[in-house]
Amino acid sequence: MRTWIVVLLWACMHLSVDAISLSRGPVRRKIKELEEGKHKGTEALRRSKRGWMWKQFFLQEEYTGADYQYIGKLHSDVDKGDGTVMYVLAGEGAGTIFVIDANSGDLHATRTLDREEKPFYSLRAQAVSKKNGLPLEPETEFIVKLHDINDNEPKFDKEVYTASVPERSHIGTYVTQVTAQDADDEMFGLSAKLTYSISQGHPYFSVEPNTGIIRTALGPSDMDREQREHYQVVIEAKDMAGQKGGLTGTTTVNISLTDVNDNPPRFTxxxxxxxxxxxxxxxxxxxxxRAVDADVGRNAEMDYTVVGGDGLDVFDIITDTKTQEGILTVKKPLDYEKKKSYTLQIQVQNTHPDPRFLSLNDKEMATVRISVEDVDEPPQFEKSSYIFKVKEDTAVGTFIGSVSAVDPDIQRSPVKYTIDRHTDVDWIFGIYAGNGSIFLKKTLDREEFPWHNISVIATEFNDPQQSSRVPVYIRVLDVNDNPPKLASFYETFVCENAKAGQKIQTISAVDRDDPAGGHRFFFNLAPESSVRANFSVRDNGDNTAGILTRRSGFARMHKNTHLVHLVISDGELPIQSSTGTLTIRVCTCDRDGNMEMCNAEALTSTAGLSTGALVAILLCILILLLIVVLFAALKRQKKKEPLIISKEDVRDNVVSYNDEGGGEEDTQAFDIGALRHPEVMEDNKLRRDILPSESLYPPPPLRRTVIPSRDNADVREFINQRVQENDGNPTAPPYDSLATYAYEGNGSVAESLSSLGSISSDGKQDYNYLSEWGPRFRKLADMYGGEDSDWDS
Structure with missing residues (x-):
C-alpha cells in the first residue's frame, strides 16, 4: 500500500524576502531573473500579488481535546495590523463546525469530526473593512481536509458463513471465500490494508491471508464424514496489514463434510x-x-441377491426401498414331507458404487438357514380339475367318472367325498363317499344344459376342518332325440294365373340336436296329403326345399286355401322326423305375379299382424277413447256458471242512467225480475220512452200482460238478514249495492229523463210490472233512509 506523506507549508505574509533563505539554487535563479527584468526595458516577469497565502488546511479526525481544535491562521496582505480588517467565513459548516476569529483570522473546529462520515469541507473566506463592511479583496475558497486515523475495525459481509466440502477431499481443496471491508481511508496509510487469518479450525482448514479463501488442510484419510461431519471455523480480518496495533474483525464459517460412497454395506x-x-x-x-451402511442417502442404497445354496430355486430376496432391508419370499410351494430345510447364500452391495472407492466396496456375504415347519394339510386332489363326458340318454345310476384325493401329511388320514350342493342344486349327480366315484341320479338333456359344473369336496375323517375342493366339468354329449321342424311359420300364396312348375316358396328346417357332422334334412310330401296333384316339394340338398305348382290355373272363387303337409326328417340314427303344414292362399295377381287381391282371411294373414300387434292396436284405440271422454268432461266443467248459484247469493241492483238514453227499453235490459224469472219475460218489448207519431201511424191498442204480484219469501228473508247484520255493525259496508243517479229536476228544459213521463198525461200507463218490486224498494229505503213515496216513484 502506498504511503502518502502530506507536508503542510504555511508562511506568514509579513516575512520579507530578505529573511528567506536563498541557499537553494532554483530560488536564487528565480530572484535574479526578476531583478534583471526590472532593470531591462523589455517585457519582464512580474510577481502577481497574492491576497491569500493558503489553499488547503488539514485537520485530524476524532479529536478528543477539551478546547476547540486549532486548524490554522487566515491572513490577507491588506491587513496592516491596525485593526481595520475583519475576516468573514462562509461555506460548509461555517459558524457551526468551523469558526474564525474576525480580528486575527485564527480558524478552529468546534467539535470532533469523522472522516468516514465526511472526508473534507469546502469553505470561503473574505477580508472586509470594519468601517464600512465592504470587501477588501475577492472571496477565496479553500478546503479543510480530515486526516484519517485507524478508528474502524474490519467488518465481514456475513456474520455466519455456511459451506460444505466432500469428504475424502485432497489437501488444498477449495471450500469457500470470506470477504471483509474497512471504512478507513485506503489511500492514506495502512488503516484499510487487511490480512486474513484463522483463529479456530486448525489443523483441518486454512485461509489465504490476502484473499480470504478457505481450503482443506488435511488429507483424505483425515477428512472422514463418518468420523466427524461438522466443523466450526473462525476467521479474523486485521487492518494495518496485520501489524501490531491494528483492529480486528471476526466471522464464523460452519463447514460440513458431504457424503461420498466410501463405505460398503455390512450384514448385522x-x-x-x-x-x-x-x-x-x-x-x-x-x-x-438387514445390512447397515455408514453412508447416507443415495450412497446407502443397496441390493440383495441369492447367490447360492440348495434353496436357490425355492426362495428369492428383494430390497425394501424404504428400509433398505432384504425381504425373503417363496418362489415355489414348500413340502415338509419332501424337504425339511434349506440353506441360502445371500449377498449385499451398494446400488450406486463410487469408482474412486471400489476397493472399499467389497461384496458382503451371509448365510441363511431355513427350516420348513410341518402343518396339518388338507387333502390334495391328484388333478387341479376333472372333465367327464356322458351321453344325454345315459340311464340313471350309470357311473360317470371318479376323483381322488389323499392326505399329504405323514399320518395319511382317510378321506371322504361329497358334492357341493350349491353347485348341483337339482341333485343330478351323486358320489360315493369312500372312493369318489360320480354317478348319475337324474336324466340329462343336452338341449337344456350341455355342461354341468360341480365341485367335489374331500374331507379328512379325523379332522373335518381339513378339507379341499376340486372343480368337475361334465359335458353332456348329444343324442339324436329331437325331430327337425319348419324354421318358421310361412305365409304363402299362389296366383290364380300361376303356371305349372312355378316355385312359390322356399322353406327350411331347424333341429335342437347338434350332430358332429352337421345337420342334413330331407323334405317330402306326406303320403296322406290331398294336394299331391296341385303342389310338389323339391329338396335343394342344402337343408332347404322349394314348393312348386304342379298345374296351371287356380280359382280363388272355387277354393281359396290349400293345405300342404310336409314330412321333414334328419340324417342321424335313430332317424327323427316330423310333419309340418304349409297354408297356401289363392290370390289374384297382376301379370308380373304381384298379389292384388286375396280373401279376407288371406289379407289378414298377409298383413302379418300377430296377436300381440292386435292387442297393441286395441290398447291404442282404448287410450284414444279415454282421452276423448276426459276432454269432453273437462270442457263441460269449463262452461259458464249460472247467474244465481244458490238462494243465499242474491244481489238486487237498481240501475238507472244519467244520460238521455233509451229509457225504459234500456232499463229492461237489467230487469232483475227477468233475470230471476226468465220464464215470464214479455214476448214483445216496446220502447216506452218513444211515442209513435199519431199523424203517421195510428197508435196500436196497448196490451199488457199483468204480472201477478208474488211475494218472494226467499228474497225477503235474505234482505231481512242483511238488514239485521248491518244494523248491528254500522261500520260495515252494505251487502246490497245501491246506485243513485243525478237527474234533471222540474225546471229542466229537457224535462224528466224518466221513462214514466214519456207517456201522455192521461194516466193510462200500466204500472203493474212494478208491483212485485215495490215492497222490496221500501225495505231498501228503510235501510238507507228516505220515504216510501220516493221509492214508489
Missing part, C-alpha cells in the same frame, strides 16, 4: 436362521435380513 449377522410353514403361499414374504 453372518448367519440368519428362520422357520417357514410349509403352507406359505408363493410370493408371500417369510422373513427379512
Amino acid at each position: 449377522k453372518s448367519i440368519y436362521q428362520f422357520n417357514v410353514p410349509e403352507l406359505t403361499e408363493v410370493g408371500k414374504p417369510v422373513s427379512t435380513v
Whole structure:
C-alpha cells in the first residue's frame, strides 16, 4: 500500500524576502531573473500579488481535546495590523463546525469530526473593512481536509458463513471465500490494508491471508464424514496489514463434510436362521435380513441377491426401498414331507458404487438357514380339475367318472367325498363317499344344459376342518332325440294365373340336436296329403326345399286355401322326423305375379299382424277413447256458471242512467225480475220512452200482460238478514249495492229523463210490472233512509 506523506507549508505574509533563505539554487535563479527584468526595458516577469497565502488546511479526525481544535491562521496582505480588517467565513459548516476569529483570522473546529462520515469541507473566506463592511479583496475558497486515523475495525459481509466440502477431499481443496471491508481511508496509510487469518479450525482448514479463501488442510484419510461431519471455523480480518496495533474483525464459517460412497454395506449377522410353514403361499414374504451402511442417502442404497445354496430355486430376496432391508419370499410351494430345510447364500452391495472407492466396496456375504415347519394339510386332489363326458340318454345310476384325493401329511388320514350342493342344486349327480366315484341320479338333456359344473369336496375323517375342493366339468354329449321342424311359420300364396312348375316358396328346417357332422334334412310330401296333384316339394340338398305348382290355373272363387303337409326328417340314427303344414292362399295377381287381391282371411294373414300387434292396436284405440271422454268432461266443467248459484247469493241492483238514453227499453235490459224469472219475460218489448207519431201511424191498442204480484219469501228473508247484520255493525259496508243517479229536476228544459213521463198525461200507463218490486224498494229505503213515496216513484 502506498504511503502518502502530506507536508503542510504555511508562511506568514509579513516575512520579507530578505529573511528567506536563498541557499537553494532554483530560488536564487528565480530572484535574479526578476531583478534583471526590472532593470531591462523589455517585457519582464512580474510577481502577481497574492491576497491569500493558503489553499488547503488539514485537520485530524476524532479529536478528543477539551478546547476547540486549532486548524490554522487566515491572513490577507491588506491587513496592516491596525485593526481595520475583519475576516468573514462562509461555506460548509461555517459558524457551526468551523469558526474564525474576525480580528486575527485564527480558524478552529468546534467539535470532533469523522472522516468516514465526511472526508473534507469546502469553505470561503473574505477580508472586509470594519468601517464600512465592504470587501477588501475577492472571496477565496479553500478546503479543510480530515486526516484519517485507524478508528474502524474490519467488518465481514456475513456474520455466519455456511459451506460444505466432500469428504475424502485432497489437501488444498477449495471450500469457500470470506470477504471483509474497512471504512478507513485506503489511500492514506495502512488503516484499510487487511490480512486474513484463522483463529479456530486448525489443523483441518486454512485461509489465504490476502484473499480470504478457505481450503482443506488435511488429507483424505483425515477428512472422514463418518468420523466427524461438522466443523466450526473462525476467521479474523486485521487492518494495518496485520501489524501490531491494528483492529480486528471476526466471522464464523460452519463447514460440513458431504457424503461420498466410501463405505460398503455390512450384514448385522453372518448367519440368519428362520422357520417357514410349509403352507406359505408363493410370493408371500417369510422373513427379512438387514445390512447397515455408514453412508447416507443415495450412497446407502443397496441390493440383495441369492447367490447360492440348495434353496436357490425355492426362495428369492428383494430390497425394501424404504428400509433398505432384504425381504425373503417363496418362489415355489414348500413340502415338509419332501424337504425339511434349506440353506441360502445371500449377498449385499451398494446400488450406486463410487469408482474412486471400489476397493472399499467389497461384496458382503451371509448365510441363511431355513427350516420348513410341518402343518396339518388338507387333502390334495391328484388333478387341479376333472372333465367327464356322458351321453344325454345315459340311464340313471350309470357311473360317470371318479376323483381322488389323499392326505399329504405323514399320518395319511382317510378321506371322504361329497358334492357341493350349491353347485348341483337339482341333485343330478351323486358320489360315493369312500372312493369318489360320480354317478348319475337324474336324466340329462343336452338341449337344456350341455355342461354341468360341480365341485367335489374331500374331507379328512379325523379332522373335518381339513378339507379341499376340486372343480368337475361334465359335458353332456348329444343324442339324436329331437325331430327337425319348419324354421318358421310361412305365409304363402299362389296366383290364380300361376303356371305349372312355378316355385312359390322356399322353406327350411331347424333341429335342437347338434350332430358332429352337421345337420342334413330331407323334405317330402306326406303320403296322406290331398294336394299331391296341385303342389310338389323339391329338396335343394342344402337343408332347404322349394314348393312348386304342379298345374296351371287356380280359382280363388272355387277354393281359396290349400293345405300342404310336409314330412321333414334328419340324417342321424335313430332317424327323427316330423310333419309340418304349409297354408297356401289363392290370390289374384297382376301379370308380373304381384298379389292384388286375396280373401279376407288371406289379407289378414298377409298383413302379418300377430296377436300381440292386435292387442297393441286395441290398447291404442282404448287410450284414444279415454282421452276423448276426459276432454269432453273437462270442457263441460269449463262452461259458464249460472247467474244465481244458490238462494243465499242474491244481489238486487237498481240501475238507472244519467244520460238521455233509451229509457225504459234500456232499463229492461237489467230487469232483475227477468233475470230471476226468465220464464215470464214479455214476448214483445216496446220502447216506452218513444211515442209513435199519431199523424203517421195510428197508435196500436196497448196490451199488457199483468204480472201477478208474488211475494218472494226467499228474497225477503235474505234482505231481512242483511238488514239485521248491518244494523248491528254500522261500520260495515252494505251487502246490497245501491246506485243513485243525478237527474234533471222540474225546471229542466229537457224535462224528466224518466221513462214514466214519456207517456201522455192521461194516466193510462200500466204500472203493474212494478208491483212485485215495490215492497222490496221500501225495505231498501228503510235501510238507507228516505220515504216510501220516493221509492214508489
